[in-house]
Amino acid sequence: MKVSIITATYNAAKTLQSTIDSITEQSYRNIEYIVIDGDSKDNTKQIIADNKQYISRHISEPDKGIYDALNKGLNKATGDIIGFLHADDIFKSEDTIQGIVSLFENTKSDGVYGDLEYVATDNTNKVIRYWKSKAFKYKMLKAGWMPAHPTLFLRKEVYKTYGNFDTRFKIAADYDFILRVFKNKTLNFSYLPNVITKMRLGGASNKSLTNIITKSREDIQALRNNKIGGFHTIIWKNLSKLPQFIKR
Template sequence: MTISIITATYNAGKTLESAILSVINQTYPHIEFIVVDGKSSDETVDIINQYRPFIHQFVSEPDKGIYDALNKGIQMSTGDIVGFLHADDLFDDDTTIETMVGALKNNNADVIYGDLEYVQVNDPTKVIRYWQSKSFKPSLLKMGWMPPHPTLFIKRQIYNEIGSFNLNYKIAADYDFILRLFSNSKYRTTYTPMVITRMRVGGTSNKNIKNILLKTKEDIRALRKNKAGNIFSVIWKNISKLPQFIYNNRSPK
């Protein structure tokens, strides 16, 4: 079973090398590593070229943002399973992918996901927020539930069946995709209770008030389009994040 890992990057030279190392140090041997760069003007391309022997596919060209870059990566991928590791992120452990593949096989699943840690930009061992997910059931969607998108591993054929990221959403295309995915009862999902990804804080959706308002508006539009909920779902979605800031102090990596 080959896993395609897609890294989208744009002027992320400060963190990209650690993301690349996080992929190439994985113990699982069957990884197709794809890097999609948005024509960076910093040292990004130099770093990619340094590790080019470990990168199976690479493109550097202007794009329409991260969702466009991820769509390109999905189209380029040839693996059985597709997962993402953004340029600011790290897999929690060198055995992460191996463990996820084993859980995917053992549960005969089409989709697998786990937990996510938000970490400090300059010190990814220091956790700011811990997103502990849970096993899926359809009623959760109306409560605004979603799994941590960076932890999702999905069979590539699913993208052919339900489509990839809708570029009409500037910030919430991942939520729209998750609603399409988890609203479809034909796909077998499984949750593995372990941290998959460590994400550096500073994401686009929470950068400022303007983006927060846009995210809320797009969340509501995605819920209505997918007939999965309403404005109250978004309210519960935001309330449910509060416990994530009460960290359980897992031993640092």
């Protein structure tokens, strides 16, 4: 099975090389690596050029935000399975993709997801927050549950059937997309009880009070769009994050 991995980047010269290294170090070799750059002004383009032998497809042009960039990557992807690795992120181990592919093959699932570690910006071995997931049941959506999006890998057919990210959302398009896909009871999802991705702290949704408010509003809109839950869902969604900060 071919795995397409998409990295969206903009002015990420400080971390992009570690992201690329995380791809090239994978024991699973049938990987199509796609980099979508938003016309960076720092050294990002040079890093991409220096690693061109590892990059299958590359675009560098202005975009309308991260979800527009991810959609560009999805439109370029030719793999059987598609996942994302953002320019601040790395995979947990060199066998991460092999484990994901094996689960797809053994379960015939439409999607696979796992656990996520939020790590310090300057030390990826220092875990600040641990997002432990669990096996999916439909009723969990109304309780605000979602898989950690950076760990989610889906078959290409899922994107063909259910569409890409809705770019009207600035922060919560991933939540809207997950609701759109996971509410369909004809699809099967498997939980891999391992850390898949290590994500450096500093995501857009928590950068400021304004962003937190915007995300909450967009979360509510996503729930309305998909006819799942309501205000109580957002409350449970936020409360469910508290155990992630308990030291493990």
